Amino acid sequence: MSIARIDKRFADLKAHNKSAFIAYIMAGDPDLETTFEILKGLPAAGADLIELGFPFSDPMAEGPTIQHAAERSLAAGTKLRDVFMLVKRFREIDQDTPIILMGYMNPVDFLGYERFAQSAAEAGADGLIVVDCPPEEADALSDALDANDIALIRLATPTTDDSRLLTLVKRTRGFIYYVSVAGVTGVKSVDADAIAEAVSKVRDAANLPVAVGFGIRTPESAASVARIADAAVVGSALVDEIKTSLLENTPSSVKVLEKAAILAQAVHQARD
Amino acid sequence: MSDPVLRPNTYAQPDARGRFGDFGGLYVPETLMPLVLELTQAWQDAKNDPAFWAEFHSLLKHFVGRPSPLYFAERLTEHHGGAKIYFKREELNHTGAHKINNCIGQILLAKRMGRTRIIAETGAGQHGVASATVCAKFDLPLVVYMGAKDVERQAPNVFRMKLMGAEVTPVTSGAGTLKDALNEALRDWVTNVHNTYYMIGTAAGMHPYPEMVRDFQSVIGKETREQILEMEGRLPDAVIACVGGGSNAIGMFYPFIDYDTVKLVGVEASGHGLDVYNGHAASLNGGRPGVLHGNRTYLLQDEDGQILEGHSISAGLDYPGIGPEHAYLHEIKRAQYVTCTDEEALEAFSLTSRLEGIIPALESSHAIAKVGDLARQVGKGGIVVLNLSGRGDKDIATVAKHMGEKNGSALS
DSSP, X not given: OTHHHHHHHHHHHHHTTOOEEEEEEETTXXXXXXXXXXXXXXXXXXXXXXXXXXXXXXXXXXXXXXXXXXXXHHHXXXXXXXXXXXXXXXXXXXXXSOEEEEEOHHHHHHHOXXXXXXXXXXXXXXXXXXXXXXXXXXXXXXXXXXXXXXXXXXXXXXXXXXXXXHHHHTTOOSOEEEEOSSSSTTTSOOOHHHHHHHHHHHHHHHTSOXXXXXXXXXXXXXXXXXXXXXXXXXXXXXXXXXXXXXXHTOOHHHHHHHHHHHHHHHHHHTTO | OOOSSOOOSSOOOSOTTSEETTEEEEEOOGGGHHXXXXXXXXXXXXXXXXXXXXXXHHHIIIIIOOSOOEEEOHHHHHHHTSSEEEEEEGGGSTTSBTHHHHHHHHHHHHHHTTOOEEEEEESSSHHHHHHHHHHHHTTOOEEEEEEHHHHHHTHHHHHHHHHTTOEEEEEOSTTSSHHHHHXXXXXXXXXXXXXXXXXXXXXXSSTTHHHHHHHHHTHHHHHHHHHHHHHHSSOOSEEEEEESSOHHHHHXXXXXXXXXXXXXXXXXXXXXXXXXXXXXXOHHHHOEEEEETEEEEEEOBOTTSOBOOOOOSSTTTOOSOOOHHHHHHHHTTSEEEEEEEHHHHHHHHXXXXXXXXXXXXXXXXXXXXXXXXXXXXXXXXXXXXEEEOBBSGGGHHHHHHHHHHHHSSXXX
């Protein structure tokens, strides 16, 4: 399946004139079983695709929320092999919801591109986002991922100009991720009107669906993005629920899934 | 000025992609890519502009106080009984270390690019102080990111930065040390892309920083070459310098790369010992290649590719990576990298103070600790030049504390 799973999911949603809701969570935050509970519940809560973060000690593009999620995950002892195992367990119960792994270069590099791509494919993951790997450094990784039918998903940003965009879209598969604000995750807020033109430009250049993320925190902003983009990605707002649940000593999975359901509904009804 | 940087003829690194062999490169988030490419272009333009270098050298002369002396360390030479040991006195520069050379170059570039806000990271505070100095002089606002732990243990430098108008932001994420300060500076840069210049303090990070910082710091080796020719009529048999990120070492090494008879020796900090897990900061001798802070280089990391904090008594060497050009020189074996423990550095700190009347920085003390071995290896009649990269005033509290713990009193 893999890349075909992503393509099919976007095609189905497009046929119903719906934008996709993409939920991001950090694997192992606060522990692997909780992540599995959340993964299990996300499709029913309305997540069309799932971005599963793998932790890194030095997440230089993340705001405090996801930094802390990575710290909690590493403190719990999460290893890359545990992340693949989570995907594998999820795939046993769900064969339709694409899973995109998301993280930083060093853990991928350390395992080796070929081994990473193979392990990801065997587990049933469909795509990969590497925050600190621009096209200039990505050829060998792209080769390994292509050989294993895993999509390398690239990021376009507000600083991307037309010529840069052409560089970015080469070898991008599945969809392209538009970073809606210049900044780290979960801090600034997206202004859908301001990015509408950029999103359609990216879509035209890539000839792929465009997912928008980095500044979506509320059902309202999720809906406004869903009206202009093919997908809305929410990360920090979901991860915040984990932090709150830990403070309140309530089950993290319940809080995250409740929040995801509200956001998913806003995304799915945005074009009604 | 025909050739402002004394470039080797037989060695052209990095390539156009910022690679030193397999090392270096450009591993940054996409938001930063257009900026980094713009910076690369601006640097290429500046590098070929004689007016840029004229201003750089004028400031080095009149503001920094260059050339720094090359000094025959007679008593240390006698003590070791081998080759003659010379000190390149970078500690006599304005602000007390080599860091200012790079800051002068980068502030001129930032102005050239029309940037209106500067950010920097610092560990021990030397690069922070040098940055604050040039930002005061050029009237640009500066935000310095410094690990919360380092803010606490380097209070005098924090005060110096503030005195010169810098804003010092303590970083509490991660372990609150230099690598976390770098992460936070990168987060600031990605958020303030349009007006901000990131003044990196060492010959590491993404292209073009390793090349640019090397070129600014190579004034050290260039002067050394001229001075030793004048004093001894020949080139040295070896040069030696401490290596954290590696800017003072690469500045010394680069103009000598062509000369195979000149041995290049870098000294890494092995803290509590190379065999102590997460107890040292020796990336080449105790780490493996990986990707961090924009470049591929040797890193201290665990079995799952997570970066370790490392340890060194010297805050300036306490970094889990190393500049990519050192990784390359290590792999092609042009330079040799040895290690020095906390204890050995402390002994060298005291020895140099007593023998030469010079209190060296703890960073430089790592090189001094290994210069004896090198001088004996080279032998009598030989010449060794040590880069005395900084002065030790900033370290006296750390050293006093350590001596007190060991001897029951600060000085016996």
